[in-house]
Amino acid sequence: MGGVRWNEDDWKRASAATRGKRTEEIFTSAGMHPALNPYRMNRESRDSPANPESNAIIVGLDVTGSMGIIADAMAREGLGTLVEEILKRKPVSDPHIMACGIGDSWHDDAPLQVTQFEADIRIADQLKMIWLEKGGGGNSHEGYHLPWYFAAQHTQIDCFEKRNRKGYLFTVGDEEPPRELLAAHAATIFGDSLQRDLSTRELLTLVSRMYHVFHVVVEEGSHARHNLPAVLDRWHELLGQRVLRLKDYRRLAEVVVSAIEVNEGRDRATVARSWSCDTSAVVAHALRTQPVGRAQALLGMIRF
Amino acid sequence: MRNTAHAVIGANYGDEGKGLMTDYHVAPAGREGIVARINGGAQAGHTVTTPDGVRHVFSHVGSGALAGAATFLSRHFVCHPLLFAREVDALRSAGVPALPTVYVDDRAAVSTLYDILVNQVAERHRGNRRHGSCGMGFGETIARNLDPEFALTAADLRHGAGYLLHRLAAIRDGYVPRRLAALGIPAVDAQAAGWLASDASLQQFAHAAMQFHRATRQARPAILADHATVVFEGAQGLLLDQDRGAFPYVTRSHTGVRNALDVAAEAGIAALDVTYVTRAYLTRHGAGPLAGELPDKPYAGIEDRTNVPNEFQGTLRFAHLDLDLLARTIRTDFADALACPGIAARLDLSVSCLDQVGDAVSYFENGTLRTASPGALVDRLAGRINAGIVYTAWGPTRDTVRIRPR
Numbered sequence: 001m002g003g004v005r006w007n008e009d010d011w012k013r014a015s016a017a018t019r020g021k022r023t024e025e026i027f028t029s030a031g032m033h034p035a036l037n038p039y040r041m042n043r044e045s046r047d048s049p050a051n052p053e054s055n056a057i058i059v060g061l062d063v064t065g066s067m068g069i070i071a072d073a074m075a076r077e078g079l080g081t082l083v084e085e086i087l088k089r090k091p092v093s094d095p096h097i098m099a100c101g102i103g104d105s106w107h108d109d110a111p112l113q114v115t116q117f118e119a120d121i122r123i124a125d126q127l128k129m130i131w132l133e134k135g136g137g138g139n140s141h142e143g144y145h146l147p148w149y150f151a152a153q154h155t156q157i158d159c160f161e162k163r164n165r166k167g168y169l170f171t172v173g174d175e176e177p178p179r180e181l182l183a184a185h186a187a188t189i190f191g192d193s194l195q196r197d198l199s200t201r202e203l204l205t206l207v208s209r210m211y212h213v214f215h216v217v218v219e220e221g222s223h224a225r226h227n228l229p230a231v232l233d234r235w236h237e238l239l240g241q242r243v244l245r246l247k248d249y250r251r252l253a254e255v256v257v258s259a260i261e262v263n264e265g266r267d268r269a270t271v272a273r274s275w276s277c278d279t280s281a282v283v284a285h286a287l288r289t290q291p292v293g294r295a296q297a298l299l300g301m302i303r304f
Numbered sequence: 305m306r307n308t309a310h311a312v313i314g315a316n317y318g319d320e321g322k323g324l325m326t327d328y329h330v331a332p333a334g335r336e337g338i339v340a341r342i343n344g345g346a347q348a349g350h351t352v353t354t355p356d357g358v359r360h361v362f363s364h365v366g367s368g369a370l371a372g373a374a375t376f377l378s379r380h381f382v383c384h385p386l387l388f389a390r391e392v393d394a395l396r397s398a399g400v401p402a403l404p405t406v407y408v409d410d411r412a413a414v415s416t417l418y419d420i421l422v423n424q425v426a427e428r429h430r431g432n433r434r435h436g437s438c439g440m441g442f443g444e445t446i447a448r449n450l451d452p453e454f455a456l457t458a459a460d461l462r463h464g465a466g467y468l469l470h471r472l473a474a475i476r477d478g479y480v481p482r483r484l485a486a487l488g489i490p491a492v493d494a495q496a497a498g499w500l501a502s503d504a505s506l507q508q509f510a511h512a513a514m515q516f517h518r519a520t521r522q523a524r525p526a527i528l529a530d531h532a533t534v535v536f537e538g539a540q541g542l543l544l545d546q547d548r549g550a551f552p553y554v555t556r557s558h559t560g561v562r563n564a565l566d567v568a569a570e571a572g573i574a575a576l577d578v579t580y581v582t583r584a585y586l587t588r589h590g591a592g593p594l595a596g597e598l599p600d601k602p603y604a605g606i607e608d609r610t611n612v613p614n615e616f617q618g619t620l621r622f623a624h625l626d627l628d629l630l631a632r633t634i635r636t637d638f639a640d641a642l643a644c645p646g647i648a649a650r651l652d653l654s655v656s657c658l659d660q661v662g663d664a665v666s667y668f669e670n671g672t673l674r675t676a677s678p679g680a681l682v683d684r685l686a687g688r689i690n691a692g693i694v695y696t697a698w699g700p701t702r703d704t705v706r707i708r709p710r
Contacts (some may be wrong), residue, residue, distance in 0.1 A: 031511025039466040109465040109514040188463035
């Protein structure tokens with residue numbers, strides 16, 4: 001008996017699985033990190049002496065297979081750049097940033113991964129822990145509503161609770177929004193027992209109480225490349241003007257920062273012009289459905 | 305399906321040749337066959353060598369896989385995702401690129417890294433009062449699964465990694481300290497504490513469990529009916545049975561025909577041919593009593609590549625067969641099959657390693673040491689237990705197995 005063993009070397013290998021490995025290996029082999037698991041977890045964005053007027057910002061990135069190599073580039077560099085850019089431009093005061101990895105609630109082991117809210121670049125350590133499962137399935141949607149549900153039910157943010165200011169929630173990906181959140185998925189992903197399934201529109205209503213919700217369509221993703229009109233239709237139907245079209249995935253940071261600035265009341269053209277030449281064009285493309293200025297914003301915007 | 309299945313049961317302390325006889329029974333059906341594991345877990349080590357020289361020690365996968373047979377891990381089996389992955393790798397390097405389908409009963413228990421840890425810490429703590437454990441956490445898994453709050457079954461793997469990580473953290477933080485205290489272990493050393501605290505090992509284990517889930521298919525025993533030949537493969541041996549062996553040097557499962565009867569009944573199988581397997585001599589790997597233990601191997605021809613010495617079991621130990629003990633053990637176990645309503649059982653015998661003993665083999669009967677030819681020993685034993693079919697194995701492969709005329 002006893003052909004197999006689990007010995008000291010195995011223990012050492014297991015407990016130091018991420019030490020001395022290249023980041024690519026960690027990303028591809030390790031599974032979901034316990035620290036990013038949303039199951040029965042809450043996240044808080046609280047004011048502090050260093051950040052007395054905090055504002056919560058959530059960015060959820062699609063890490064499924066349809067995003068292909070873009071997922072790697074965006075997770076490894078794009079999110080980091082985004083955080084740096086937000087901290088540098090401060091489109092809102094004292095930003096607190098939380099990042100999410102979004103998968104598929106039907107097919108993936110890890111449909112959602114969430115970092116803490118962080119006020120500085122220390123979030124980079126957590127970004128590195130996001131597992132790029134590159135799953136997803138034959139359906140044409142991913143779990144973009146999972147950060148919505150999590151934000152609505154499992155975050156406490158001082159900007160809203162103390163100052164009545166909404167946080168920001170951006171999802172980023174190339175596929176369509178899903179139609180509903182199944183109660184069964186809420187149970188296994190979040191440990192919550194819902195009495196029934198919730199439609200994506202209901203979730204939007206729920207999360208919009210506390211957050212400004214945007215979606216960034218990555219036009220270079222393989223799904224969007226082939227189905228862009230359908231993808232845009234579905235998102236416009238749901239979010240109206242709050243759909244941002246990203247034609248160059250390396251400009252995610254600038255587009256997100258600009259969208260926040262416009263939503264905070266700055267003029268659309270001025271914001272686009274504030275970036276260097278080629279970036280400026282990408283930003284203008286993304287913002288073209290946004291209202292020109294504060295006055296129009298009040299007319300055309302969906303308000304909750 | 306024919307309504308008859310085989311069961312292969314070790315009659316001693318393990319290492320009797322169960323892998324060989326499982327392969328022998330299922331090989332004629334090839335891909336149409338299925339092997340059901342009915343007890344134990346991945347601590348088993350069942351060696352199969354094919355006639356064309358492929359050799360593999362099966363631990364988590366049924367011993368019919370080299371012949372192309374599927375595996376069914378029944379609810380009496382303890383799954384071990386880390387060791388399953390390792391075995392799939394080993395099979396691949398042995399020249400089996402595509403593993404035949406592995407079905408798992410969703411009620412089967414799942415072992416965790418923490419069961420291994422507690423097992424190894426406890427066995428070290430016992431010092432020279434060891435129980436002969438393999439150090440793989442099998443018994444600890446059974447113990448933990450008795451507590452519904454910390455139980456983990458194959459069905460739990462359906463919920464994804466997030467749920468699993470949560471359950472594992474609860475086991476680590478809620479169960480392990482309590483279990484160690486119950487075992488009288490006040491504190492673990494720094495090394496074990498480090499392993500326990502490591503998030504990386506938690507993460508790696510959860511990932512392996514999800515991969516195990518994706519590599520297998522959940523099913524109930526009814527799946528057996530879709531196959532031409534069904535073999536229930538027992539692990540360990542009758543003398544290690546949790547109720548009938550010499551406590552505490554036992555394994556935490558029923559090693560006899562009992563679980564096979566249970567799964568067969570669920571699958572609608574009406575007849576069971578039970579092959580009790582022994583070597584031509586007695587072995588024991590691990591701590592515990594071994595009557596008439598010999599200082600060294602009794603025959604020069606004995607070769608064993610599977611039972612290499614290890615920290616937890618030491619080296620392989622030897623004795624001569626005691627026909628009185630063996631006959632009593634087999635008859636006691638087979639009585640369970642006779643008492644089982646709805647299943648017609650037949651008692652068969654297999655004696656292996658006959659090629660290793662030379663022309664004369666020693667054994668005890670009525671307390672006296674006797675010597676006979678290998679064939680005469682087999683006939684004597686078959687007579688004592690009134691065996692139906694008697695198989696003799698004269699080497700490591702199925703083509704050395706013969707049916708002995710009676």
